[in-house]
Structure formats: structure tokens, C-alpha cells
Amino acid sequence: MARTILITGCSTGIGLDAAQTLARKGWHVIASARKPADVDRLKASGLDAVLIDYADEATIASGFDAAVALTGGRLDALFNNGAWAVPGPLEDVPTAALRANFEANLFGWHDLTTRAIRVMRPARRGRIIQCSSVLGLVGAKYRGAYVATKFALEGYSDVLRQEMAGTGIDVVLIEPGPIDTPFRANAISQFERWIDWRASARRADYEATLLDMLYKGSDGKMQWPASAVTTKLVRALTAPRPRARYYVTTPTHIAGVMRRALPARLSDWLLARS
Structure with a gap:
């Protein structure tokens, strides 16, 4: 029988590439997205798809049940993917925004993960793959809310x-660096929803640099394709004994070294200039 995997955040980017690639490799992929129109589009492309919004507990429950029904009660792997950011200095991030960010980037993941474990445990096998970030290894200013969720x-x-040791269920972190996805466009919408930069004590900083950083992005800086993440995902799914972490992109490898080897003050100085 084909191996089964539930992948979240499949409307674009990393999740979509992972779903399409694994389906071509013979996996029975259940793709999920948080908008009904995206679920319909995934189904039209030939994938099984369900509605799951990490910020909506009801969709996690109904979407997971629908996914397991599509696989006949089996689940070999879960790829938790799909997150968003509230960019801006932490002093300007409302508590409600931070709470919403954790709901989407951590609490919903926990809900879905525990449901997957309850299916995997009787079978004594399974892989839970978590899509983290280079910002789960090192912090970067003006990204504090997202960094907190990834740490x-x-x-x-x-x-x-x-x-999970001894249960047959492996837990693996994948840590991408800069990937070419619509992530920044989503961050802009969250910024405009939550951050009142005109009333900020740092308004001059926004006008001098921060708005350009957000709206113009990292032009000239290298970004890797979503397929780079999928390559590591395939390794994490197929290795007889997977690693605890898989780094994706050169910046992530550098961040790993910085986290292990450099004093915090020196890391801060380097990150401020990157």
C-alpha cells in the first residue's frame, strides 16, 4: 500500500511543492489548506485535500478526521507546515497579535500533532516532521513574534x-533559511492589521528603514526554491533512522554554528549586519 502523509499549508510554497513531489513519488498525499477555494484548487489538481486552519480548532478536528477517512485509518507521516509572522519591533506588537501568532504557529500544530500520535501509536510507526526556520535557531530584530513561535x-x-522514543514514532525538525514563497506578502497583511506604526515611538525608524525592509524585501539576497525543503523532507521521511534536524540553505548552516559556538553579543553584532 502507498505510504500516507498529511501535509498542511499546501496552498502555495513549501507545502504545495511537498504535496506535488510526494504524490509523484507514489505517496498517498492528503493536502490541506485554510481557505475553501485553495482546497478546491488542490482537489482539481488531482490531490486529496481537506480544510485545516491552525487557528480554528473545529477545522483541525474535522479536517484530520476527513484525512484519516481518506487513508482508510492509516497515517504514516504528518508534515506540519504553514505559518505567518507579525513583523515589527516587539514593543509595537499587541498582546492579541502575539497570542494569534502562537495559535497559528504552535497551538494548532500541537492539536494536530496529538491527533496524529493517537493514530500512529497503535501502528507503532510514524514520522512527525515539523517545518521550523533559521529563525528557530537565532533571533533577528523586527521578527520577534515569529522568532518566539519558532523557538x-x-x-x-x-x-x-x-x-516518543520507543514508540516507533520519529519527530524531526526541518529548518529552512530564505525560501522563495509568498511569506512576505502574508506578513504585510498581518503588519497592516496589527501594527500602528504611525503612533510608535519608533516611527522615524519605520520611515527610515523598516517599511522598506517589509514592502521592498530582500532584493539582491539569494532565496532558495521550495524544492530545497522538499528534498530534505524526503530524506527525513525515508531515512531508516532520521536526524533530529535537517538544515536547509547556507544561512541555516551558518546560524547553527553561531548558535553553538559564538557568544551572544557577537552573534547579535553579526545578525545586525546580515
């Missing part, structure tokens, strides 16, 4: 990996 995911996954 939390790193710790969560490390503990879950230890707790």
Missing part, C-alpha cells in the same frame, strides 16, 4: 522526540 516549536519538538 517554542524547537523546544516542543525536542521534548516530543524524547517522549
Whole structure:
């Protein structure tokens, strides 16, 4: 029988590339997205698809049940993917925005993960793959809300990996660096929803640099295709004994070294100039 995997965040970018690639490799892919129109588009492309919005507990429950029904009760792997950011200095991020960011980037992942474990545990096999980030290894200013969710995911996954030892369920982190996805466009919409930059004590900073950083992006800086993440995902899914972490892109490898080897003050100085 084909191996089965549920992949979240499949409307674009990393999730879409992973779903299409694994389907071509013979996996039974259940793709999910948080908007009904995207679910319909995924179905039209030939994929099985369900509605899951990490910020909506009801869709997590109904979407997961629908996914398991499509696989006949089996689930070999879960790829938690799909997250968004509230960019801006932390002093300008409302608590409600931070809470919403954690709901979408961590709490919803926990809900879906525990449901997957309950299916995988009786079979004594399974892979839970978490799409983290280079910003789960090192912090970067003006990205604090997102960084906080990814640091939390790193710790969560490390503990879950230890707790799953002996169950046949492996827990793996994939840590991309700069990937060419619509992530920045989504961040802009969250910024415009939550951040009142005109009333900020740092308004001059926004006008001098921060708005350009957000709206113009990292022109000239290298970005890797979503397929670079899929390549590491395939390794994490097929390795007899997967690693705890898979780095994707050169910046992630550099960040890993910085986290392990450099004093915090020196890392701060380097990150400020990157």
C-alpha cells in the first residue's frame, strides 16, 4: 500500500511543492489548506485535500478526521507546515497579535500533532516532521513574534522526540533559511492589521528603514526554491533512522554554528549586519 502523509499549508510554497513531489513519488498525499477555494484548487489538481486552519480548532478536528477517512485509518507521516509572522519591533506588537501568532504557529500544530500520535501509536510507526526556520535557531530584530513561535516549536519538538522514543514514532525538525514563497506578502497583511506604526515611538525608524525592509524585501539576497525543503523532507521521511534536524540553505548552516559556538553579543553584532 502507498505510504500516507498529511501535509498542511499546501496552498502555495513549501507545502504545495511537498504535496506535488510526494504524490509523484507514489505517496498517498492528503493536502490541506485554510481557505475553501485553495482546497478546491488542490482537489482539481488531482490531490486529496481537506480544510485545516491552525487557528480554528473545529477545522483541525474535522479536517484530520476527513484525512484519516481518506487513508482508510492509516497515517504514516504528518508534515506540519504553514505559518505567518507579525513583523515589527516587539514593543509595537499587541498582546492579541502575539497570542494569534502562537495559535497559528504552535497551538494548532500541537492539536494536530496529538491527533496524529493517537493514530500512529497503535501502528507503532510514524514520522512527525515539523517545518521550523533559521529563525528557530537565532533571533533577528523586527521578527520577534515569529522568532518566539519558532523557538517554542524547537523546544516542543525536542521534548516530543524524547517522549516518543520507543514508540516507533520519529519527530524531526526541518529548518529552512530564505525560501522563495509568498511569506512576505502574508506578513504585510498581518503588519497592516496589527501594527500602528504611525503612533510608535519608533516611527522615524519605520520611515527610515523598516517599511522598506517589509514592502521592498530582500532584493539582491539569494532565496532558495521550495524544492530545497522538499528534498530534505524526503530524506527525513525515508531515512531508516532520521536526524533530529535537517538544515536547509547556507544561512541555516551558518546560524547553527553561531548558535553553538559564538557568544551572544557577537552573534547579535553579526545578525545586525546580515
